[in-house]
Amino acid sequence: MHKVDVVIGAFFGDEGKGKIIDYLSVKSDISVRCAGGNNAGHTIVFDGKKFAMHLIPSGIFSGAIAVIGNGVVIDPAVLLDEIKMLEDAGISIENLKISSKAHIILPYHKEYDLLEEEIRGENKIGTTKRGIGPTYSDKMSRFGIRVEDFISPKFYDLLKQNLENKNKLLALYNMKTLELDEVFEEYSQYAKILKPYVCDTVSLIHNALESNKKVVCEGAQATLLDIDFGTYPFVTSSNTTIGGILNGSSLNASNIGRVYGVIKAYSSRVGEGPYLTEINDATGDLIRELGHEYGTTTKRPRRCGWLDLVALKYAVRVNGFTDIAMNHLDTIGKLNEIKLCVGYCDENGIVTTDYTTNTDELSKMKPVYQTFEGNFDATGVRKFNKLPKNAKAYIKAIENFINVQVSIIGTGPDREDLIVRK
Ligand code: GDP
Ligand code: IMO
Ligand code: MG
Numbered sequence: 001m002h003k004v005d006v007v008i009g010a011f012f013g014d015e016g017k018g019k020i021i022d023y024l025s026v027k028s029d030i031s032v033r034c035a036g037g038n039n040a041g042h043t044i045v046f047d048g049k050k051f052a053m054h055l056i057p058s059g060i061f062s063g064a065i066a067v068i069g070n071g072v073v074i075d076p077a078v079l080l081d082e083i084k085m086l087e088d089a090g091i092s093i094e095n096l097k098i099s100s101k102a103h104i105i106l107p108y109h110k111e112y113d114l115l116e117e118e119i120r121g122e123n124k125i126g127t128t129k130r131g132i133g134p135t136y137s138d139k140m141s142r143f144g145i146r147v148e149d150f151i152s153p154k155f156y157d158l159l160k161q162n163l164e165n166k167n168k169l170l171a172l173y174n175m176k177t178l179e180l181d182e183v184f185e186e187y188s189q190y191a192k193i194l195k196p197y198v199c200d201t202v203s204l205i206h207n208a209l210e211s212n213k214k215v216v217c218e219g220a221q222a223t224l225l226d227i228d229f230g231t232y233p234f235v236t237s238s239n240t241t242i243g244g245i246l247n248g249s250s251l252n253a254s255n256i257g258r259v260y261g262v263i264k265a266y267s268s269r270v271g272e273g274p275y276l277t278e279i280n281d282a283t284g285d286l287i288r289e290l291g292h293e294y295g296t297t298t299k300r301p302r303r304c305g306w307l308d309l310v311a312l313k314y315a316v317r318v319n320g321f322t323d324i325a326m327n328h329l330d331t332i333g334k335l336n337e338i339k340l341c342v343g344y345c346d347e348n349g350i351v352t353t354d355y356t357t358n359t360d361e362l363s364k365m366k367p368v369y370q371t372f373e374g375n376f377d378a379t380g381v382r383k384f385n386k387l388p389k390n391a392k393a394y395i396k397a398i399e400n401f402i403n404v405q406v407s408i409i410g411t412g413p414d415r416e417d418l419i420v421r422k
Helices: 017-025 058-062 076-088 107-123 132-140 155-172 180-197 201-210 242-247 282-290 309-319 359-363 389-402
Strands: 004-009 030-033 042-046 049-053 065-068 096-099 215-218 256-264 267-269 303-305 323-327 337-345 366-373 406-410 418-420
Touching (some): 004 017, 004 242, 017 042, 017 058, 017 406, 017 418, 042 058, 058 215, 096 201, 107 132, 201 215, 242 256, 282 303, 309 389, 389 406
Parallel strands (some): 004 256, 030 065, 256 323
Antiparallel strands (some): 267 303
């Protein structure tokens, strides 16, 4: 039986997971999205055209069966838009499969997302406002509506019970309440269109594995946004790490093969929360411009900073990365000088390489940097031995620190701009 390869973001998201999963999917039969919803934005450059994928696994581009797993939360309107976008571009969505156990994002979840951010006031998270947190809350408190119920006659009664309750809170906060019949009419239309794609993805995935098919998993968000292992409360509402891959797909631990931790040669974060290696000066602005660091989903400017090896070591520990895929080597080479965070120093001058997600402790830490020479051109390079020596020295330092090979290196946004080391 083939082992399943997994792609997981190492930091705060937007590391370029879409591009790596697109590459791995070419040799795969099934590509599975396991968690999150349309808070994700995965960019694929296919046939010279840029696609921003929010829900459909990036493997759809290479003809793999694209599974939206049970751990995902689905906004049906967004999914239908995405289907249309692909069809308009001539990409077949015949291979799309939606887990009957995934949960549906409904209009009140989006209203609640706004309301909860307002309630948090100064401590807001800076969510994507897509209703992600409230949908996962409903799932856990067992008020959620699963895809299998959404496409069944049960939908009306479940929606009615939920809407009546949610409207009470919305009214209390003077927010617009929702009309049952209007929501039902709109969403039951969506359900009708999506029904043919729905199936038991647990059997689908395991039957495929047992027939020696190759499966890859597409992680969304990233390790430091994980509900348990991230910088809580500045996180998303799902397990974005290896555990979420298993729970969001029905794979078991012995199915897993290579685990690719995706990083950029620098780092970025969207939304609020601690970020030790953030650069708040012209160099940060320069990286943002060179790397085009604006949100794929919300278009917000991304906060930019240096690569943080303390956080990366933590991500290796939590996920068991067997390999690192590093994108944007071309971008970082455009700087004269590159810094790499190799330790955190506390107020007493004690340096640690153990990451903490405690936001109070983090606020007292200062990054310890090692400096490297930049000024190299890695753009479009496809062979490791063709890389300039400054680029190789930078990669070597990363590998030595975490003891994991940087096996895939991105040297540009295109599908072919990759170095793959054996
Ligand atoms: P994801 O959410 O992890 O899939 O990442 P995003 O798609 O949100 O952001 C990654 C951005 O970097 C996209 O605009 C990609 O096209 C771009 N990108 C990915 N790899 C590279 C690379 O190696 N070099 C350059 N210059 N851009 C890249
Ligand atoms: P991909 O898969 C970057 C961030 C939001 C916010 C926090 C909570 O493209 O890497 P949410 O809407 O999930 O409740 O927001 O998480 N966030 C992401 N940041 N990339 C993502 O996905 C993200 N998904 C959520 O900005 O700080
Ligand atoms: Mg993204």
